[in-house]
Amino acid sequence: MVELAKPGKQRRLSSPNSLLSTKAGTRKIMKTYHGSCHCGRIKFTVNTIIKKMVSCNCSICSKKGALHHRVESEQFTLVDGKEHLVLYQFDTKEAKHFFCNVCGIHPFSRPRAAPSMYSINVRCLDDYDLDTASYEVIEFDGRNWEEAVEKLNEQLRSNSRSPA
Numbered sequence: 001m002v003e004l005a006k007p008g009k010q011r012r013l014s015s016p017n018s019l020l021s022t023k024a025g026t027r028k029i030m031k032t033y034h035g036s037c038h039c040g041r042i043k044f045t046v047n048t049i050i051k052k053m054v055s056c057n058c059s060i061c062s063k064k065g066a067l068h069h070r071v072e073s074e075q076f077t078l079v080d081g082k083e084h085l086v087l088y089q090f091d092t093k094e095a096k097h098f099f100c101n102v103c104g105i106h107p108f109s110r111p112r113a114a115p116s117m118y119s120i121n122v123r124c125l126d127d128y129d130l131d132t133a134s135y136e137v138i139e140f141d142g143r144n145w146e147e148a149v150e151k152l153n154e155q156l157r158s159n160s161r162s163p164a
Contacts, residue, residue: 002078002085002098030075035124037100037107042081044107046071046120050135052156053122058142060090060097064106066121067130067137070156076108076118113149 030047054068055061061068081100088097095112099105107124111117122128138155141148 002082033125034127035107035120036126037081037084037103037105037124039100039103039105041084041102042100042105042107043079044120045077045079046118046125047075048120050122050128050133052136052138054119054138054140054152054156056140056142058140058145061142064121065123066106066119067123068109068111068119069122070111070114070117070119072117076120112145113153 028049030049033046033048033050034043035046036043048069048071050069052069054070056066056068084101086099086101088099089095092112094115096110096115097106098108100107105121105124107121109119109121111119122130138152140152
């Protein structure tokens with residue numbers, strides 16, 4: 001399950017941004033984004049640089065309309081609403097799809113392709129504007145998951161300095 005940040009123990013940054021060190025030794029500033037479900041009961045933050053996101057055509061993603069952006073566990077903090085999270089799993093039961101039990105919105109998941117990471121639904125970020133931001137959308141053929149997953153992971157690794 002997802003752990004709620006403990007009062008006084010929440011990972012806080014000295015500023016709303018933090019540094020991401022890259023393999024090339026350069027540093028990029030990660031931004032802290034705030035996300036929520038529609039009713040606002042589930043709240044989270046994520047520290048990341050959003051350069052890539054994934055649009056998947058699998059049976060669940062095409063119905064929920066999510067745009068995915070992967071982050072490491074330490075970049076994600078559940079701020080509020082653990083009691084409203086509902087877990088949905090199907091098929092291999094490796095992916096963990098979390099929904100709000102009040103409004104039904106899917107704010108994040110633990111993806112089958114990278115179960116140690118969080119896949120944030122970028123559409124649930126309250127302070128990220130899809131209309132004005134600059135980003136790449138990678139189309140993932142989730143209907144043919146087994147054949148397409150390695151290609152997706154390679155596309156996301158091809159510029160690991162900007163995780164998707």
